[in-house]
Amino acid sequence: MSKKNICVIYGGKSAEHDVSILTAQNVINAVDTSKYIIDIIYITNDGDWIKSNQSINEKINDIEQLKLKCDELTPISKLLEVSNDGEAYSAVFPLLHGPNGEDGTIQGLFEVLDIPYVGNGVLAASSSMDKLVMKHLFAHRGLPQLPYVSFLKSEYEKYEHNIVELIQNKLEYPVFVKPANLGSSVGISKCTNKEELISGIDEAFQFDRKLVIEQGVDAREIEVAVLGNDYPETTLPGEVVKDVQFYDYKSKYKDGKVQLQIPADIDEETATTLRNMAIEAFKATDCSGLVRADFFLTEDNTIYINETNAMPGFTQYSMYPLLWENMNLSYTELITKLIELAIERYDNKKNIKYKID
Incomplete structure (x- = not known):
């Protein structure tokens, strides 16, 4: 079977630029190279798109290797037109966090260029990114939230x-x-x-x-991973166990002052409720591909949904992949599944009529 061409896109004009590069390193190193040929596109902090003229053939040991430089920029549509092999991409894999990455903007670009892409569509990405819009949709679905x-x-x-x-x-x-x-x-x-x-x-x-x-609420922080398109599946819940009062950017990515307990130590009934609510949240924002649903669980087992993350942390040590690893789906298998889901959604969309005979 011939290999498929994919393109990993990372960086971005966002405060979460560095997190994106770290995620890209992890994903690139874990892609099943027996199935896929990997091209990469780096988006600088200034918003410039730079594509490596060579496919990735070996592990990325230093994230500095991913900070590409180029004297002459190429139009974005041209970069995405074909792979370095001259073939159309089977899918692009945007590993972008924050504005211009997981807020529906780049997803809209892929839609206009008619390119299959991993993860959520325009509506799901934008509504999951905007915490206020997300809260309105959760309320409409009857999901409990804090004031x-x-x-x-x-x-x-x-x-x-x-x-x-x-x-x-x-x-x-x-x-x-x-x-x-x-x-x-x-x-x-x-x-x-x-x-x-x-x-x-x-x-x-x-x-x-x-x-x-x-x-604020005195509660445990519980997270559930969701994977799929029209028929999503969930993991057992995991818990963020903190050595700090507030799980901020520094404690997440720099200090290592958090631990992930997978699965979370909760009873079966509560776990089932959380998983069902994660599906409801996934459907509330019309998600596809992947979502991490985050909840608060109080001492008396009251549940509040906090938010959904349409492009959750995706290093091999992040909660989302680890939750699936606990369900016997490895990091590499998870990446393959996400690419397959992207192609499935694209193929299904091709069956929609866009003109009247």
């Missing part, structure tokens, strides 16, 4: 006193201040008083024009 307040930067600049008062009247400290459209805990603050709240708001507005302020 929250949301507002725009322009509103805050005009009505700062009123908004701070609204937050303090509706929510109880601690609260979490979050940019509406970022992941990997970038720009998020845990606030225990008014001074910290104002400081956290100022910090978060550096990363987005819209914020979500969420009620």
